[in-house]
Amino acid sequence: MTSTTPANPGQYTSTPTTIGGVVGAPSAARAAQLVRRASGGKDSAPVEMTAPFTGLVNATLPQATDADARRAFANAREAQRAWAATPIADRQRVLIRLHDLLLERQDEVLDLVQLEAGKARMDAFDEVCSSALVAAYYGKHSAKILGAKRSAGLIPVLTKAGELRHPKGVVGIISPWNYPLALTAMDVFPALVAGNTVVQKADNQTALSALWLHELAEEAGLPAGVWQIVLGRGSKIGDAMVEESDYLCFTGSTPVGKKLAGQVSTRLTGYSLELGGKNPMVVLPDANVAKAATGAVTACFSSAGQLCVSVERIYVHESIREEFARAFVAKTEALRLGSTLDYGADMGSLTSADQLESVSAHVEDARAKGVTVLTGGRARPDVGPLFYEPTVLTGVTEDVRLFAEETFGPVVAIYGYTDLDDAVDRANDTSFGLNASVWSRDGAAGWAVAARLKAGTVNVNEGYAATFGSVAVPMGGMKESGVGRRNGPEGLLKYTESQSIAVQRGLKLRPMRGLPPKLWTKSMTASMRVLRRLPGR
Structure with a gap:
């Protein structure tokens, strides 16, 4: 293996205008600007996160308390009503604009991902590509996937049946450190376009990348408060993420995923988990x-x-x-x-x-x-x-x-x-x-x-x-390795509740007055034999 950097660590001397001591990185002032986008943190000691390349400080991050996290969920629940009422076409347009901004401004976040995760730049670019692809897919196809569906009713012509999709409410997302941009996009974007608001617990190590994407989303037209990012240790805010969310999405280790699944199951709310692999x-x-x-x-x-x-x-x-x-x-x-x-x-x-x-x-x-x-x-x-x-x-x-x-x-x-x-x-x-x-x-x-x-x-x-x-x-x-799926129609529909509605006309679904039940059941039995042979049944 060859090295593209000399062994002398002196090349990494920190200056006031660099993050993590890497020359050419975004400024420390820019990092502080991104950090201010995180919710909470007033009552908890901040933490310093270091750059893998150098071991020097990247950013000082506020840490949310349990109360901070629950306050973020309360604010998200308030914002969700207006966001859910926003036409799906408008929600899609936010993602399309975000797709374009991602590609135009990629150099900014390539630096951030490299500095926080220690990636080679090509691997960081993979994250940009993945995020843009997700934004484009859900920006183009969500209306069709979420649209009302007609279904065959019990009795042709007389029974009209269909399915509607409603947002879950407030989605809690716990994101890992290894793919801070791509995995944020793959989980947050479909949750938002489905009409939910999101409270995301981004990992401290790679928080700046997630905060950058959050900033870009609001620049693309996402209303403030619809997507909030809280920073903090799982031991401090994990209970709030589980107890306050209407749906929980977690990416991380299998042991932690199992623990969260046990906690969520007592609330009878939905969840999806992407866990380990060999x-x-x-x-x-x-x-x-x-x-x-x-x-x-x-x-x-x-x-x-x-x-x-x-x-x-x-x-x-x-x-x-x-x-x-x-x-x-x-x-x-x-x-x-x-x-x-x-x-x-x-x-x-x-x-x-x-x-x-x-x-x-x-x-x-x-x-x-x-x-x-x-x-x-x-x-x-x-x-x-x-x-x-x-x-x-x-x-x-x-x-x-x-x-x-x-x-x-x-x-x-x-x-x-x-x-x-x-x-x-x-x-x-x-x-x-x-x-x-x-x-x-x-x-x-x-x-x-x-x-x-x-x-x-x-x-x-x-x-x-x-x-x-x-x-x-x-x-x-x-x-x-997990429960549930991301991407595709399934990755969008999981953030919704399905509702079936049927309208019955003309014929009652119980014997009419004067008609013996035995005769009614015989006629219905014959009808079901016929219905089975009809196309689309």
Whole structure:
């Protein structure tokens, strides 16, 4: 792995006009301006968040108390009535304007995402693309998805039936640190266009990126108070997020997701969860090895592996295993590590010291148990405090922690197979089921294998971006990887309550006066036999 930044940490000397000590970053005054958009925080001590690239302070953030968070929900509930009454066409226009602003002003947020999350700039750009795609999709299609639907009534002509969609009310959204722009957009935008107001708990580490998007949304025409962002620890404001929301959306770890689901269930309100993954990639014997190796690099090491849908297990047919491993290792070793605010680096750093410790512990456990490290396997403090080399392992056995545990970092293990059924079984042998990848020259064969994998999204000849970027199809996890879906019509309708209305004319649905019940039931039985044969029934 090469580095795009010199080892001398002196290049990161902080000045009053930089964030996180990185030259060329947005000014500290701009950061403070964004922070002022967060709700609450008057009665709780602020926290300082640092830049992964340098370890220097990015911003000082106010922290909301339980009372602050509940006040935000009360304000959101007040604002929701007017927002729900706003014509859907007007709500859509906000998203279309926001789409255009995102693309026009992307350089601002690319810097912020890099500084807060430690990403390479290309990985930060992925977030801009995803956010813009979500804004465009729901900006164009929401009216049709949410529109009143006619349905077949009980008795043709005499029974008119239909379905309406109403907003849930106030949606609580708890967002993670790893994709602060994209995951905010994917959850917040459909909730808003459905007529809900939103209270979002953004993660402190990447709060500036979410606050920037919030500012842009109001510039695009979103009324003040319709979307509020609160900052604070889950231990302080988590109860308010659960107890005050009419629907809760959470992205994060499986243990926390299970805890929240238990809390929400007592209120009988809805929720959706996107949780952990241990995502497999299956390389079929006919795959183009060079293309599969190139795709694996992106699938495994984008955002330094801190992506819920990134690949951590690769199953390669034994006939091409050695060739694939050589190509994959060579392409991995060619990756450039760096922390500059440009496109000079292929991979950035981990986001926090906890992440670095977790990744290091997984690799050291594997090394101690005899696993072969084909490349990587060490931290790179010469590049920056939280950098870790992209790492490829082989010979991983079941007693190794990373065999089954999610690493959530730039670490992947290669396994061989000879029988496809065995490869599919091993790929499915996990409590997770978020994303998977299949590689084959034969698209139909790849699709057939994909259909056998127990994952909410499966990509053929791609790692994750094909499904991630196809906003019209749902995205989410099976098994312990989550409940519910984002994107597509399902990602919008989950934020609504369905209401069925039927109008009955002419004929009563009970025997008319003087008609014996037995004769009535016989006639209705005959009618149902006829109705079953009618088209559309």
